[in-house]
Amino acid sequence: MRAVLHVCTTCRGTLPDDDPDPCAPRAGARLLAALSGDAPPGVRIRPVECLSACSQGCAVALSGRAKWSYVYGRLTPDDAAQILSGAAAYAAAADGVVPWRERPAIFRKQSLARIPPQE
Amino acid sequence: MRAVLHVCTTCRGTLPDDDPDPCAPRAGARLLAALSGDAPPGVRIRPVECLSACSQGCAVALSGRAKWSYVYGRLTPDDAAQILSGAAAYAAAADGVVPWRERPAIFRKQSLARIPPQE
Numbered sequence: 286m287r288a289v290l291h292v293c294t295t296c297r298g299t300l301p302d303d304d305p306d307p308c309a310p311r312a313g314a315r316l317l318a319a320l321s322g323d324a325p326p327g328v329r330i331r332p333v334e335c336l337s338a339c340s341q342g343c344a345v346a347l348s349g350r351a352k353w354s355y356v357y358g359r360l361t362p363d364d365a366a367q368i369l370s371g372a373a374a375y376a377a378a379a380d381g382v383v384p385w386r387e388r389p390a391i392f393r394k395q396s397l398a399r400i401p402p403q404e
Numbered sequence: 405m406r407a408v409l410h411v412c413t414t415c416r417g418t419l420p421d422d423d424p425d426p427c428a429p430r431a432g433a434r435l436l437a438a439l440s441g442d443a444p445p446g447v448r449i450r451p452v453e454c455l456s457a458c459s460q461g462c463a464v465a466l467s468g469r470a471k472w473s474y475v476y477g478r479l480t481p482d483d484a485a486q487i488l489s490g491a492a493a494y495a496a497a498a499d500g501v502v503p504w505r506e507r508p509a510i511f512r513k514q515s516l517a518r519i520p521p522q523e
Contacts, residue, residue, distance in 0.1 A: 346520075356517040403467060
């Protein structure tokens with residue numbers, strides 16, 4: 286596996302939640318559902334409880350051996366296709382750094398942080 | 405080395421910069437200078453150009469083998485002592501997860517994101 290796409294399932298999202306049912310799945314769980322079943326080759330989708338980016342949810346992170354790690358935020362289930370396309374490009378890049386113009390718009394505009402590769 | 409403290413040297417910071425000299429060192433470089441020379445045991449301080457958290461700078465990240473990685477923001481050189489104390493606690497925690505009450509206040513309040521350990 287060349288990359289892991291971590292999806293925060295506890296994110297409440299930044300958009301108002303119009304579902305009146307307090308037991309309805311959280312925005313993060315809905316994002317995970319929208320992503321699941323479509324993992325590109327080389328990408329494993331992994332749910333995680335809290336990426337500590339609560340005010341910027343929904344959030345996902347990409348990591349992989351010898352690669353920079355990235356965290357993205359302010360995502361919704363509607364972004365699933367772009368997230369998967371960005372994850373595929375990340376998996377294919379040896380150091381995880383995808384050329385700027387090849388990144389999906391949400392990855393260019395909604396990066397929360399990146400961390401250098403493990404030494 | 406049990407932990408690396410990555411310090412973004414290109415951060416301009418979120419506070420107004422009162423230095424009229426456009427060639428003066430950036431806030432991130434000043435933060436690095438405030439941290440350097442005092443690395444706790446097990447912590448290596450490493451400058452990095454851009455942690456992609458520009459709107460939340462100054463930013464630092466902590467990472468280490470088999471540990472969660474963390475990114476913190478809105479830091480200033482005045483926070484150096486707290487950052488170093490938090491980095492020492494992080495280095496000593498096998499998975500990088502320091503009990504909440506043992507984290508410095510800036511780490512409790514100014515977390516931008518965290519990423520699960522490498523598999």
